Amino acid sequence: MTEPHHPGAVAPERSRFFTSDGVRLRVDAWGDPSATPVVLLHGAFDHGRGFDLLAPLLADRFHVLSLTSRGHGDSEWVDSYAWPNDVADAVNLLRSLRTPAHLVGHSRGGGQATDVALWAPECVRRLVNIDGFGPPPEGFAPPGGSLDPRPAPLRFRDYLDRRRKAVARAWRPYPRIEDLVARRREQNPRLSPAWLHYFLHHGAREVEGGWVWKTDPEFATGFGPWRPEWIGPGWKGLRVPMLAIVGSEPDSWRLPEAVVAERLAHVPDLARAAVPGAGHFVHMERPRETAELLLGFLEP
Amino acid sequence: MISIQHGRVSLALHPLSETAGPKLLCLHALGGSARDFLETPPLWPGSVFALDFAGHGASGPLRGGAYHPELLAGDADAALAEIGPACLVGAGIGAYVALLLAGGRPDAVPGALLLPGAGLAGGGVAPDPETDTLARWVDFGAPLPGCDPAVRRLERDIRPPDYAAAFAQTARRLLLMAADFTPPPWWQAVRATPTAMLAPGDIATSLAQLAAATSG
Secondary structure, eight states, rough: OOOOOTTTTTSSSSSEEEEEEEEEEEEEEEOTTTSSSOOOEETTTTTGGGGGTHHHTTTTTTTEEOOOOEEEEETTSSSSHHHHHHHHHHHHHHHHHHOOOEOOOEHHHHHHHHHHHHOOOEEEEEEEEEEEOOOOOOOOOOTOOOOOOOHHHHHHHHHHHHHGEEEEEEEEOOOHHHHHHHHHHHHHHSSOHHHHHHHHHHHEETTEEEEESOOTTTTTOOOOOOOGGGHHHHHHGGHHHHHHHEESSSTSOOOOOOHHHHHHHTOOOOEEETTTTTTOHHHOHHHHHHHHHHHSSSOO | EEEEEEEEEEEEEEEEEEOOOEEEEEEETTTTTGGGGTGGGSSSSSOEEEETTSSSSTTTOOOOOOOHHHHHHHHHHHHHHHHOSSSEEEETHHHHHHHHHHHOTTTTOOOEEOOOTOSSSSSSSOOTTTTOOOGGOOOOOOOOOOOOOOGGGGGOOOHHHHHHHHHHSSSEEEEEEEOOOOHHHHHHHHTTTEEEEEEEHHHHHHHHHHHHHHOO
16 A cells, blocks of 8 residues: 555654664654754554654754654554653653753643653753643543443452453454544544544554554553542642643543643643644644744744 | 463463462562562462562563553462462562452452562652652662563552552451561551451461461
């Protein structure tokens, strides 16, 4: 199958693999390698090529690097997934650049970028969080499901049952890539079929019997004592400026503004922006407006 | 040694003694291995098994290094899937894992004896922005002998007392070894639940009591 094209999408000028904690992670790059680096972190179940619309708009002024997190896209699968490992991977990439970088993350990548800035402020110039302000206070519901109100030990029993079957878990192939596009559109109806076709061409692979997601089916099956109420207060220790971006449009993946405002109230040096006409996937839905905000906030 | 599978990792389960009677599964401390329990069989009236957690002893490492106690409980649960219901004895991180498994699978765990040891405390009761630095996950220190370097992440996971207490409440029977140490908050919360009792003395006496209390 030939590489699809999409208006405004520019394939990376360079791609390489970077090893963190023994795991091979894909890094895509645009722009002059001697310019100030901007590192991009994608959201859960996405991959680094989701920035093909935004990155070229920054590449005249910056060295733009998009990290594909473990278990996603062309990065390696691991045996088990936990949030801090992704934060550690991003810290390791930033350290390898040998100069502080601007850090931009979307959704889960936005929350992780914020943790990177907390843990390793010496590696981060400025921070942009695109709608990555954590799950709702009541916790995450699985896609298409409802919240599980049972006590931790009962939910943990389900986790143990899943772990017993983990070795054999695999994605069911979809007959055509268009079926993946349709499935993803159910979850993200604001994203156009044309863009999703481009995006999923890089986020899925052809196997016998059809197409499967590249994302590891074991991703997002973890268990732990983490709590949503820990999110905001932890941000009071941020030592770099944060630009917090949301879309102006309603989107089932967005938090209520009151929750966002309460969490962001802890950030010492905060700028906020709302992008008109965008939902949760701000940088995919309105790349030009997102780039303008970034170019105004990030210093070369 | 029995090779068992947890997810994509191959684990070493060591039968230390095989006789009729109740089964005991031994869970070692951080940096330890099944060898730490070689003297246990005479103290237990049935079969004794000891597991090497991922990244320890003869078990494989966890690719990517995402070690956390709940995952180690999955290691121990894979052992239960192999040997059937068993009492647990765990030291340090193995004690916390024994608590999680005793609370998560009370039908398969009649009781557990929790011992102090390396990895008992974890990294506090909630994230602390003042200390939550790179040390927690990136620069985790020198490797423990014979272990995957990343197992040291098990020194720093968050262990909220009410979370631990919830597992204690669903466990059938817990014995906590008294020792000359300041117990971490999760241990104190477990100690305060009705299913938990202070162990009566040394390991031999405590295992005898666990066997008596959980038989029949």
